[in-house]
Amino acid sequence: MENVEKAETKSKRFLSWTCVVYPGESLPEKWKEILGELMIPWAISPVHDQDVNANGEKKKAHRHLLLSFHSVKAYAQVEEITKLLGAPAPQPCRDTRGMVRYFLHLDNPEKAQYKREDIECGGGFDLENALKATATEEEEILDEMCEFIETNWVTEFCDFNSYVRKERKEWRTILRKNCFYLTQIIKSQRHYKEQEDARQQNANRKI
Incomplete structure (x- = not known):
């Protein structure tokens, strides 16, 4: 059965292919x-x-490389490229988004988790689109953002925006889609803090 699958892979053409490379070993220094x-x-x-x-x-340290062509390629065509990278056995990738998520093990919480900022890309690869959150994921991220605002007593939108741009780039798209909602939460929190500060000042005067 395995030989049949290999034969089918080599006879078909796919838009995206992936392979495993080993930095410091077979992967050339000038792979980029x-x-x-x-x-x-x-x-x-x-x-x-x-x-x-x-x-x-423990597995040997490795990286997963995704090649996303502009037109479908056959196994032999891709193999010519992966051999240059020390990875002579490319595999077709039928789900680009799923593969990029696997880079970080986002859907495998039992596995080691890796950081989004450590993904590298080039040649015009659209990483933002590949990691675009589903509706459910967007809701979870929005909840996480609200929790951060409340826990850290964020009272200015500009401060939160600066934090997201510098420290939590994976939140940027959700922030920009929900600016009004998040701004209202921050304004409400600022108003609440101002009221609390005023009450405390009045209490201190009475003492």
Whole structure:
């Protein structure tokens, strides 16, 4: 059955392909230059150096590379490229978004989690679109943002916007889609704090 699947993979053409590369070993130092010369949209995962096998043994440090072509490519065409990168066995990728999420193990909480900012991409690869949140995920992120605002007593939108741009870039899209809602929460919190401060000052005067 495995041989049949391999034969089918080599006979079909796909838009996106993926492979595993090993930095510091088979991956050439100038791998970015190689991809740049070929003008291929690409994205590569953070270094997966905390993954373990089923028996608990630590896996060799590696990265997942995604090649997203402008037109479908056959196995042999892609293999010519991956051989240059020290990864001679490319695999078709039928779900680009799912693959990019796997870079971070977003849907595998039992596995080591990696940081979004450690993903690298080039050749015009649209990382923002690939990691676009679902409606459910947007609601969860919005709840997380509200929790941050309330816990940290954020009272100015400009401060929160600056924090998101510098520290939580994965929140940017949700922030911009929900500016009015978040602004009202921040204004309400500022108003509440002002009232509390006034009450405290009055209480101190009476003492």
